[in-house]
Amino acid sequence: MSSIWSRHRKHPTDEGPAEPLGQPAAAGSTETVGRAAVAGSTEAIGQPAVAVQPAVAVQPAAVAGSTEAIAQSAVAVQPAAAVQPAVDVEPDDPRRRRRLLILLGLLLLLIGTLASILAVYLINPKPLPELLPIDVDYAPHYLFSVYEVDQPIGVGLSPDADMIYVTESGGERLVKMFDRDGNPQRAFAAAGTTPSTRSPVYLDTDTTGRVYVTDRLQHGVFVFDRRGTYLDTLLDPTNALSEYVAKSACRLEQETVFSFNTFEGFVRCTPPGGQAQTLPFPDVDAWSPLGIRIDESGRVLVTDVLQDEHRVRQHFERSPDDPARLNLAAFTGGGTGQDSGQLLFPNVAVADSQGRIYVTDGNNGRVSIWDQRGTHLGTIGTGSGEDALSLPRGAAINSRDRLHVVDAVGQDIKVYDVSGDEPVYLYSFGEEGLEDGQFSFPGDIAIDSSGRLYVTDRENNRIQVWSY
Amino acid sequence: MKRLLLVVLGACAIAVMALVGVAGADGGPHGGYAPTTDGCAGCHRAHTAAAPRLLTTPVAALCSSCHGSAATGADTNVEDGVYLDRDAVAEAPAEGVANLGLKAGGFTNAVMDTSFSGSAASAATTSAHNHDNITTGTAWGNGAIGSGAGAAGFALGCTDCHDPHGNGNYRILRPIPSDSGAAANVNVPDEATKDYTITDPGGQYFSEGYNLALTSTDPMTSQYQTLSDWCTQCHTRYLADPDSGTTDSGDAIFAYRHMTADTFGEGGDCAKCHGSPFTNPPPITFNGTYWNHDVECATCHVAHGTSAVMTGDGPYSGSALWPDGAAAPNGDARSSLLRVDNRGVCQACHDKPGTSAPAP
Known part of the structure; x- marks a missing residue:
């Protein structure tokens, strides 16, 4: 303050009024009002005019409408000299300039940071919670819906998330393919099946883009290329139809056409340039695949609801070129039931970043957790709190280990943070209804790296797209 | 108020304890x-239900979440009328055969050999009970003698017939179907061992039904009767004893009716079939394969839906008028939940080849 004040005194237009201003202030009586109002302390009374002077600069405002003497004083200092320095000296103030420079620097830093975030986002679109290295936990918001599906159940995405695949449980029971904006692309079904003999349920894609679709009626997994061309059928945990055909008289060549329908009880096969043949029903092991998930590491997790042996099967080290090389060994072994470690219609199994497996244990109304060795760790969603699950179906985990569980009867998606030692319930989104953002028996969920969520909304005949 | 609350809570506790058994x-x-x-x-x-009966969701689609075509929560796929279980460990006895038709048929598709071709095929149903709680129809024959064709505007849902909480009855059937107007409980005893599918590997449904094996071992004790009693809580005037085919009931529409109640021979009326003096087998010609002392609703009809078609030689089956005199729907939609194409269910018992002795 003193330096600022000293510059005021040196100002050429300030010299005359300086003394008279100080004198009346020191004279006592009514002037003390002005001084007290400005100085805010009785010490100012005994101080020289230098100390009192600032009071004059602001006095007009401080004592407006006060006594006449004050008014006179105000008149005495009225010459713009008392106010003008506040404006005129600013550019010459190195401290202010330093402050401005600091502010400017901070502003540039902020702009640079935001620009960097924007650039990173544009290069690799991800939701805010994934972009920032801080915990940002909020529910996603509704974007839009994709229609032209009949009672959809399962949903999956191509590896680069530019295509959405959906299974239908109504109508023709097709697998339908949409682009990222929801525009229909193609619809396809397994060769040799009819609407009344197929029931595609869950699906997922591998890193090469092949689409794997479980079929409840056919007790198998159909494999398609990314455009929906039928490739093969997994007849049981270790055998593919292509292997069976290769060993048959039909032979397996590039143009060999083959199909399988469990209700027909035989295999149809047409070799290149040859005539259609009927092959006997393959001798396969019993299984009943329901859900399938394939993660980026190539791990395949299949839920098997063979009646007395509800379990999860998994496969590692998949050959990228040959889907027939799957070997889906049993991962859980507790059997069918309601006890700890048992499963009752497990729908899907997903893995977190630490390799723990989360199984939506449908009819037990819970998610069962297992470590990488198949040891049962615990459950999520039991009880009656807001985190309780009614009928868990599909599930997905994003890159921040947020487990998203579709609750078909709860009519919402429940989200748990499973990044730590103990799962933590975060929030749910959606509710029962027909409007945007409301569900009527949601079935499955898929999440892409940009933070978009795709949820099948069965009875509303649509896929809802949400985003963080 | 507290006392009332305690009474309610106590009643709930007792109910839950009772249900355990x-x-x-x-x-x-x-x-x-x-x-x-x-x-x-x-x-x-309890406090935040979105639908009546404290349900989190309307009941219409709830059942489909497990028993629908995706069958993500059950092996009994009632939409496609097929049993999905594939046991690695054989049950003794088995509860059913994978990919074989459910006894009740299906609502959307059914795996049946309605043409008696020798192999079952999954095909779209031609007639089925409504089950969405929305679509309405007529409960034919509902009500007392002389009360018209039946109760119109009847909306059916799964839980009108089945008790989702379980009750010990066969297929958890309610003692009284909702809105049936019936006054007395009909508890249909459960099977000793559940058997969800028909027994014929070829998918021929005729005479496949409730407790067939038990009845066969004791033909003079009607086990089917109870199920007929249950069905006719809604279809009241379809309940008819063996004499109803020759005795006028007094009803303008349902005057003479095929028997659905009692068994042949009950009351000592064996001579009607076996003649006098008694001869066994009876001189009348029944189809030997499907002959039985019992005739009940489920002998000829399935409960959920059939894929039988009405495209026979004559114009009869598909154009038969409905009890209220309406001609539509006709064609295949006139299949009336029958287990055999056209009116093959008649021939299955009465066997009219034109070369045998007259049937009753």
Whole structure:
């Protein structure tokens, strides 16, 4: 303050009024009002005019409408000299300039940071919670819906998330393919099946883009290329139809056409340039695949609801070129039931970043957790709190280990943070209804790296797209 | 108020305890509740329910979540009328055969050999009971003698016939179907061992039904009768004893009716079939394969839906008028939940080849 004040005194237009201003202030009586109002302390009374002077600069405002003497004083200092320095000296103030420079620097830093975030986002679109290295936990918001599906159940995405695949449980029971904006692309079904003999349920894609679709009626997994061309059928945990055909008289060549329908009880096969043949029903092991998930590491997790042996099967080290090389060994072994470690219609199994497996244990109304060795760790969603699950179906985990569980009867998606030692319930989104953002028996969920969520909304005949 | 609350809570506790015993026959979410069950919250909310009966959601689509075509929560796919279980460990006895038709048929598709071709095929149903709680129809024959064709505007849902909490009855059938107007309970005893599918590997449904094996071992004791009693709580005037084919009931529409109640021979009337003096087998010509002392609703009809078609030689089956005199729907839609194409169910018993002795 003193330096600022000293510059005021040196100002050429300030010299005359300086003394008279100080004198009346020191004279006592009514002037003390002005001084007290400005100085805010009785010490100012005994101080020289230098100390009192600032009071004059602001006095007009401080004592407006006060006594006449004050008014006179105000008149005495009225010459713009008392106010003008506040404006005129600013550019010459190195401290202010330093402050401005600091502010400017901070502003540039902020702009640079935001620009960097924007650039990173544009290069690799991800939701805010994934972009920032801080915990940002909020529910996603509704974007839009994709229609032209009949009672959809399962949903999956191509590896680069530019295509959405959906299974239908109504109508023709097709697998339908949409682009990222929801525009229909193609619809396809397994060769040799009819609407009344197929029931595609869950699906997922591998890193090469092949689409794997479980079929409840056919007790198998159909494999398609990314455009929906039928490739093969997994007849049981270790055998593919292509292997069976290769060993048959039909032979397996590039143009060999083959199909399988469990209700027909035989295999149809047409070799290149040859005539259609009927092959006997393959001798396969019993299984009943329901859900399938394939993660980026190539791990395949299949839920098997063979009646007395509800379990999860998994496969590692998949050959990228040959889907027939799957070997889906049993991962859980507790059997069918309601006890700890048992499963009752497990729908899907997903893995977190630490390799723990989360199984939506449908009819037990819970998610069962297992470590990488198949040891049962615990459950999520039991009880009656807001985190309780009614009928868990599909599930997905994003890159921040947020487990998203579709609750078909709860009519919402429940989200748990499973990044730590103990799962933590975060929030749910959606509710029962027909409007945007409301569900009527949601079935499955898929999440892409940009933070978009795709949820099948069965009875509303649509896929809802949400985003963080 | 507190006393009332305690009474209600006490009643609930007693009900739950009671269910533990009686509902144990039905697993999964349909019963077997422990005193500290976690199952209620699967479908209900005590204070935040979104639908009547404290359900979290309207009941119409709830059942389809498990028993629909995706069957993500059950092996009994009632939409396609097929049993999905494939046991690695053989049950003794088996509860059913994978990919074989459910006894009740299906609502959307059915795996049946309605043409008696020798092999079952999955095909779209031609007639089925409504089950969405929305679509309405007529409960033919509902009501007392002389009360018209039946109750119109009848909306049916799964839980009108089945008790989702389990009750120990066959297929958890309610003692009284909702809105049937019936006054007395009909409890249909459960099978000693559940058998969800028909027994004929070829998918021929005729005479496949409730407790067939038990009845066959004791032909003079009608086990079918109870199921007919149950069906006719809604279809009241279809309940008819063996004399109803020759005795006028007094009803303008349902005057003479095929028997659905009692068994041949009950009351000592063996001579009607076996003649006098008694001869066995009876001199009248029944189809030997399907002959039985019992005739009940499920002998000729399935409960959920059939794929039988009405495209026979004559114009008869597909154009038969409905009890209210309406001509539509006709064609295949006139299949009336029958187990055989056209009116093959008649021939299956009465066997009219034109070369045998006259049937009754």
